[in-house]
Amino acid sequence: MLAFDLELERVINEIIDKKANKIFIQLPEGLKQYVLKISEILEEKTEATIYFSSDPCYGGCDLAIKEAEELGCDLIIHFGHSPFITNSTLPVLYIRTKIILDTDFRRKIEKDLPINKKVGIASIIQYLEIIKDIKEMLESRGCSVIIPPKIGKVEFAGQILGCEYSSLRSILNKVDCYLIIGSRFHSLGASLKLKKPVFLLDPYSEKIEDMESLKKSVLKQRYALISKAKNLDKFGILIGMKAGQFNNESALKIKKILESRGKKSVLIAINNISSNSLDNFTDINVFVNTACPRVGIDDVTRFNKPILTEKECMVALGKLNWIDLLEKGFF
Ligand code: SF4
Incomplete structure (x- = not known):
């Protein structure tokens, strides 16, 4: 069972601090089911008028600046992704939407983690916090682990995007395989970019999958x-x-x-x-x-x-x- 941290308190503070009157909100598909809850909370705690985008939004690359400007908005709030565009004409607040995992999750996946390998490990933004735990679990199984540096369009070391795997490529000669924490989308992308075995650790299904046959x-x-x-x-x-x-x-x-x-x-x-x-x-x-x-x-x-x-x-x-x-x- 997954829960999301929408950081609504931070969102409210930001709206008040910036004295924003009209807010344009972009949500990934999976979070659109919460529009009523989000608008009720924000309207109760701030004076702002809230607009939601209905368009699909698959990455931080997809910033609806034109739409927000046409509606006269003075702040865009973009949930689910990290900063991608640095020259927006409107202020943007990116909310990572960290996923809070079941406490049982680590126990369930431990037995399927690699043993005695050199592993490069990376994650999508929502799961970044668990990299450290997974690293420790791998080390206790005799693995040496490298978290790749921040390179390219990502915001953090160890982070990947569906189109950004430069950091993983930078450690290609130092690892036997990669472990990607995320979905099939990101692990397939990694396996197409990297000539080394790639495994997916999917916290949603609580499974580890070898990407070789899909690749x-x-x-x-x-x-x-x-x-x-x-x-x-x-x-x-x-x-x-x-x-x-x-x-x-x-x-x-x-x-x-x-x-x-x-x-x-x-x-x-x-x-x-x-x-x-x-x-x-x-x-x-x-x-x-x-x-x-x-x-x-x-x-x-x-x-x-x-x-x-x-x-x-x-x-x-x-x-x-x-x-x-x-x-x-x-x-
Ligand atoms: S893969 Fe890259 S370009 Fe495509 S939606 Fe994700 S961030 Fe945007």
């Missing part, structure tokens, strides 16, 4: 999609319009390369990448995604046409080979 099946899918894309000639280049996913420069670079290879291409601005939003582009037969690199990799069966990452597109065009792609990672 193999995703690699097969990626290989098949890239091979198919080699023979396709009408490319749609997706430019994510979410504040932290916007990458027009890459999109223009890809367009130039495609055209130099005799391929047709169009630039497509997009907010939420879904099969509904892409299916109407009937004259496009393959998409290249410069927004969140995980869309299209994790949800491959939800799309009717291949969606490639920038690096995969370069493999399809013969500018990069499959071995390099495995070495560098797909995104």
Whole structure:
């Protein structure tokens, strides 16, 4: 059983301190069920008008600055993620939404932890507090443990994002395997970026899972999609319009390369990448995604046409080979 720490006292203090009148709140899908409770508490303790976003919000990259500005808000409160965008025009309060674990959790997973290995260990932001405990448990089983340093877009040492594994790569030569505390999404991302065994410790299911077979099946899918894309000639280049996913420069670079290879291409601005939003582009037969690199990799069966990452597109065009792609990672 999991409980969340929404830090509502801190939120209230921040609203009062900043004298904020209109608040725009973003919640991950799993927390939208609490909107009534959150608004009741905040409206009781502050004078602010509260607006909630209904849009999906999968990362700190997705900061709804435009929406908040249009509503005249003077503070964004973003639950469930760590800071990602540093140049927001509006003040932002990020609430990590730490997950409080069952006291029995450690006992349940202990027997499945690795023995006598050199282990790199990292976590998503909500579980960061338990890294220290898991490290001690691993050490008592003869393991040596490295918590990777803070590198890239993360806020803390030992933290990972679905698109940020640089810190884990930095310790590649010092470990035998990795243990990722989080979900399949994050551990799959790690296994696609790291040429070492990756295990998932999922505090929600209270299970430890070897990611190797899922990784193999995703690699097969990626290989098949890239091979198919080699023979396709009408490319749609997706430019994510979410504040932290916007990458027009890459999109223009890809367009130039495609055209130099005799391929047709169009630039497509997009907010939420879904099969509904892409299916109407009937004259496009393959998409290249410069927004969140995980869309299209994790949800491959939800799309009717291949969606490639920038690096995969370069493999399809013969500018990069499959071995390099495995070495560098797909995104
Ligand atoms: S770009 Fe994608 S993977 Fe990275 S933080 Fe945003 S939603 Fe997560």
